[in-house]
Amino acid sequence: MTVPPPGRAAPPPGRAAQPPGRAAPPLGRAAPPPGGAAPCPGHAAPGSGPDPRRDRAGGAEEARTAAAFRLAWSGADPGPTDHTTRPAEATTAARPVRLTRDGTGTGALLALSLAADPDRVVGGVRLRRVPSAGGRYPVDARVHDPTTDGRDAGRVYDPLAHALDGGPAREPARPGATGPGSHARPGAAVPALSDPDHDDHDDDPDVVLHLSPERTAWRYGPRSLPVLLLDLGHAAAAVLAAAATLRRPRTAHLVPDGDRSRVVLTTGPGPDGAVALGASADPHPAAVLRARRSAPFASLRPPVADPGLDRIARTRLGAGQHAALLDAGHPLLAALTRRACGLPDLTGVGGLLVVTGDVDPGPDTVAQHVRSGLAAHDAWLTATAAGLRARPVGCWVEAVLHGPGGRGRVQHALALGGHGSGRTGRVA
Numbered sequence: 001m002t003v004p005p006p007g008r009a010a011p012p013p014g015r016a017a018q019p020p021g022r023a024a025p026p027l028g029r030a031a032p033p034p035g036g037a038a039p040c041p042g043h044a045a046p047g048s049g050p051d052p053r054r055d056r057a058g059g060a061e062e063a064r065t066a067a068a069f070r071l072a073w074s075g076a077d078p079g080p081t082d083h084t085t086r087p088a089e090a091t092t093a094a095r096p097v098r099l100t101r102d103g104t105g106t107g108a109l110l111a112l113s114l115a116a117d118p119d120r121v122v123g124g125v126r127l128r129r130v131p132s133a134g135g136r137y138p139v140d141a142r143v144h145d146p147t148t149d150g151r152d153a154g155r156v157y158d159p160l161a162h163a164l165d166g167g168p169a170r171e172p173a174r175p176g177a178t179g180p181g182s183h184a185r186p187g188a189a190v191p192a193l194s195d196p197d198h199d200d201h202d203d204d205p206d207v208v209l210h211l212s213p214e215r216t217a218w219r220y221g222p223r224s225l226p227v228l229l230l231d232l233g234h235a236a237a238a239v240l241a242a243a244a245t246l247r248r249p250r251t252a253h254l255v256p257d258g259d260r261s262r263v264v265l266t267t268g269p270g271p272d273g274a275v276a277l278g279a280s281a282d283p284h285p286a287a288v289l290r291a292r293r294s295a296p297f298a299s300l301r302p303p304v305a306d307p308g309l310d311r312i313a314r315t316r317l318g319a320g321q322h323a324a325l326l327d328a329g330h331p332l333l334a335a336l337t338r339r340a341c342g343l344p345d346l347t348g349v350g351g352l353l354v355v356t357g358d359v360d361p362g363p364d365t366v367a368q369h370v371r372s373g374l375a376a377h378d379a380w381l382t383a384t385a386a387g388l389r390a391r392p393v394g395c396w397v398e399a400v401l402h403g404p405g406g407r408g409r410v411q412h413a414l415a416l417g418g419h420g421s422g423r424t425g426r427v428a
Contacts, residue, residue, distance in 0.1 A: 065258040066361035068225040073409070075341070075397035078221035087215045089125065091140045091156050096163035104246040106143060106205055107162070112242035112289045114141055114235060115162050128159055130238040130377075131294050133227040133394050138215040139235040144206040154208060204248055206266040209235050213259040223341070223395060226369055228259050230394045230412055233373020236263045237316075238289075240280045240374075241381055245289060249280035252374075256366040263370070275367045277374060278316060288385045291427045295389035297344040300417035302328035304350035307386040309414070313355060313375035321368055322405050323375060326352045332401070339410070341395035351416040352393075353379055356408030359400055372412035379414055387426040389417035 099107030101115075116126040125135045132138070142154030143164055156165040211232060217224045236252045243250045243265070253270025254277050255262050263277065264270055306325055313323035326332055328350050336354075337346040346352060355375055357368040376392050383390045392414055399410035 061258065062363075065225070065366065068222075068258070069361040069365055072223045072226050073396070073398060076222035078219070078223055081219060085218060087212070087218050089215075090137060090158065090160055091212070093156060093158035093161060093163045093165035095166035096158060096161050097155075097166045098161070098163045101162065104248060106207075108246055109207070109239065109242050109248070110141070110157055110159075111162060112245060112286060113238040114139075114157065114159050116159050126160055129289065129292070130231075130235050131392050132231050132234070133216065134219045136215045136219055137231075138212050138228055139231055140210045140212055141235075141239075142208045142210065144208060157207075204250070204267045206264060206268075207239055207250075209239070209263040209265070211259055211261060220395075225259055226396075226411065227394045229261065229366060229369035230373040230376075230392075232261060232263060233370040233375075234377045234392070235373075236265065236277065236370070237374040237377030239265050240278075241284060241289060241378070244280035244283040245286050247283070251279045252277035254367055254370050256370075258366065261366055261370065277367075277371065281315070281378060284381050284385055285427070288381055288427045292380060292384045293389075294391045295417060297349070297391065297415065299389050300349045300391060300415045302350040302418055304328065304388060304416045304418040305386070306351065307382055307388075309353050309379040309382060309416075312382050313353060313379045316371050316375035316378055317355065318364065318368060318371050320364065320408075321355065321357045321371065321375075321411075322403070322408055323353065323355050323379075324403070326354060336399060336410070336413075339397050339399035340393060341397055343393060343395070346393075346415060349415045350388075350418045353414040353416065354401070354410055355412045356401055356403075357411045359407050359409045369411055376412045376414045383414070383416060385427055387419050391415045 099110065101107060101111040111129075113129055116128050120127040122135070127135065128137060130139075137159075141157040141159075143157060144154040145152050157163075158165065209232060211228055213224060213228055216228050216231070220227060240250060240252055248267075250265045250267055251270065253264045253266070253274035255264065255271055255274050264274065270276060304327075310323045310325045317323060329347075330352070333347045333349070333352060336352070337343075340346060353376070355372045357372065358365060380390045380392065392412065394412055396410045396413075401408050401410060
């Protein structure tokens with residue numbers, strides 16, 4: 001593999017963006033007021049496919065998404081961070097219904113996948129089980145009662161309180177009505193959601209992951225779209241992994257919609273027109289899911305005994321995507337360092353798992369980035385189980401590789417460190 005010579009160095013993404021008077025977040029959408037949580041688009045139900053209101057935009061929406069990818073890949077400068085416009089860290093529950101962290105129900109599923117870790121706070125941010133670029137956590141989850149056939153609005157999950165929102169409730173959908181806008185009026189009564197912590201395997205709620213892009217756009221500005229979709233893939237993989245660990249496997253289905261894409265995780269069929277992302281894989285012990293960490297770059301040193309991470313990653317990838325593990329000292333690491341948005345030197349890492357996809361934006365580019373997040377997360381869990389340290393690397397500027405399979409754009413990577421770099425050994 002080779003990489004073309006780098007252009008001008010791009011500033012680090014951590015200097016992120018959206019000062020007053022700057023352009024709107026990716027794809028031209030206005031962000032909510034500072035501190036306000038972004039609404040889910042139309043409260044789209046899990047059983048519905050792409051929102052017809054957005055479908056009417058047709059090629060214009062696809063063109064905006066393609067332009068957002070090109071701008072992000074070019075290394076457009078996010079500019080200085082305006083801390084006065086920082087969005088809320090998470091969507092919080094107005095009337096929280098606390099969830100347990102034990103058992104095999106929804107509470108345990110979310111505790112092992114999306115919940116904030118009670119013991120980890122960095123820079124005032126409570127870190128979650130799942131990684132996120134810059135700690136922005138743009139992925140929100142809603143839990144849908146399976147007895148409504150996907151017609152309920154769902155309940156927002158609060159990862160900081162580990163709780164579901166208890167209201168306001170809504171009236172059941174009109175007979176024959178489905179999808180966004182099918183509820184008669186907000187605030188009307190609706191039958192209570194069945195106990196979310198129950199252990200009845202025949203009645204698992206659906207979990208729907210939505211994006212709140214303004215959280216990431218605040219920091220990364222025009223570089224946001226790829227990392228938003230990678231975060232969505234990581235979150236989906238975390239839920240699939242937790243479902244496997246609890247022996248309640250799910251399948252994942254992507255409704256691609258630019259920076260408003262969503263993923264439905266269900267035990268039933270996915271939405272019409274959705275992209276199937278696969279099912280829960282072989283389970284890891286719960287201790288592995290709790291032990292995953294984004295390790296500091298200084299700790300990612302050789303030697304690394306590879307447990308077949310490229311093979312694990314490939315199981316999540318689609319057409320036009322490839323995964324390869326670059327060993328410590330590989331000559332490509334120096335060139336990739338110059339393309340990694342100002343991140344620390346990658347030449348000293350114990351290994352770098354690289355996931356590539358289509359060079360130019362196309363109809364599969366959104367799905368490819370979500371799949372890349374899934375692939376890196378599955379590999380990360382396997383690395384954690386083997387006692388390795390790892391850290392996702394998601395921001396890349398004009399990083400196009402030339403390999404046996406042709407040209408491929410770097411979409412995601414996982415930097416690795418061996419047992420001697422701080423881990424004590426395998427996690428059981």
